[in-house]
Amino acid sequence: MDLFKRLNEDVRFREGLKACMNCGICTAICPAAEFYDYDPRVLVTTVESMDNEEIESLLKSDAIWYCGQCMSCKTRCPRGNVPGMIVSVLRKVSQELGYFTESRMGRQQYAIAKTVGDNILSYGYCVHPSKINPGLHPEQGPVWEWIFKNREDIYTRLGANFDKPGAGALRKISREALDELKAIFDETGGTELLKKIEEFSLKKAHESGFEPNGTTEDDYFREVYKKNDHSGIK
């Protein structure tokens, strides 16, 4: 498979990759380059080489998963390149081909699909208060524990329409609206992508001796969500 050609099918790739002159300003401005062993300039150079083997290695590596999508690179590049958009396309193709399970950072997609993906299709929100379990979010502090426990009281006090039909903050999204959202996912490849993430992830989990049950409680979820050391995964 010609991977460059595959990447180039996505309009964001064509929009994001002009001719890189290797000035490195993307790396200079990049928060991920500051805190991770990551260099968007090198990533763009690798892609630009059109070397199939190099691109395949990239798609199986942690390197494509460090970007925080702040898009500071878009503001700064004097040639109009957008490494952040190139990364989005690399991640898409890595997931479509199952390469993401070959890297520690890539494997984390299972946990994102199980949380944010489920929230979107079950509640109509990317984030829903009933799913922000203080146990998984200690960084939210004691104030969130208090909100989580008393959410109906607190949200109602602040004018939200919590979990009720009709307009307002945190309203219950109607069945009809959720069905439309699902139909959009079915029509446009959203459902297919979530399915692929799950299938490739479960394959990797089983190969490595995990016994996942497809929930946020399973052993593989905990492994990829919490751990920086994946030495137990083959």
Add this chain to the structure above:
Amino acid sequence: MTEAHQSGITGIYPKEIAADNYYYVRSCIRQNFFPGSETAFLKIMRNVLGKNIYDDAVHTTCTGIGYHSDIVPFETIQTVVARQFALMTEKGFENLAVSCVTSFGIYCEIVETWKNFPEELDKARVNLKKATGREFEIPRNIAHASDIIYKFRREIAKEAKYSLVNCLTGEPLNLVEHIGCHYAKMFPEMGVGGAEFTSVLSSMIEIWGGAVVDYPERRHCCGFGFRQYLIQANRGYSISNSRKKFESMEPYHPDAVICNCPGCTMFMDRWQYVIAEMENKTYGQGGRGIPVLTYEELAGLVLGYDPWDLGLQMHQVNSEPFLDKLGIRYIPSQKYSGKDGKIMAGPVIPACIK
């Protein structure tokens, strides 16, 4: 030189902001963590500014957090956005008022894509029609909700009950403004003042009596990073970014941080607590944090709204030092009241940050 003047010098980002008749799209993060801000925004729009703004029950998430964490394909989010536009069109509106900076960036990116790649627009129309039977028009105007408050900042100033001035010294309060990357870094022309001299918040702060803190890492990301926060193992990235900003602003002794983006508000607030837990370091005075507010909360305080109606009790960093400097009277015992005024036990107070 004032902030507004400085941005005026560039003179290349005169953003058009619709004057009335908005279709409001809510923010996942703001609804979860700062719902009082959206309540206050609608109250200001309707009761103070007399604007027509429609709050629709049937719109959903734009799926932006899923998109930027790569579990939602581009074609899918384009069609979800097309559905929001269809709902707007069906209700007879042309102007989109967006509560979320991530969503705002998404709407700008998609409309720009459709300009450059018309075949993507055609595809979105077909996909939406097939999936929902709906059709849509592209909004005539897309504004972030802060753009609208910015546009009417003078009208709000005329109704102000409080100025952003220290009531004891008479000096302007020092406020950090944090814009949020997706407001103007992707499309500088879509943000008031552009990416570097963004003036959407600084103009509000100045006209309401405050002073804007200029500090080296002013335009640095808060560190959300989407997957870098969503995954517990990656959160070191997120907190490191926020910490860098706090270290940079600390010497300027800010009285508060005002945020444009709901996610940034949450991170700038919560990471101060975590840094205090991890390093016993606090950035405010006397072992306190620096209060972090949304711009709607700031506007609400200026207009004399009760801090607990605005939802300041949902912040981990206590905002009382800021309220005291403003001379705002509040009832401490009401802070943790629930619906119908029921007084509840409050959260555990962490020892590491007052």
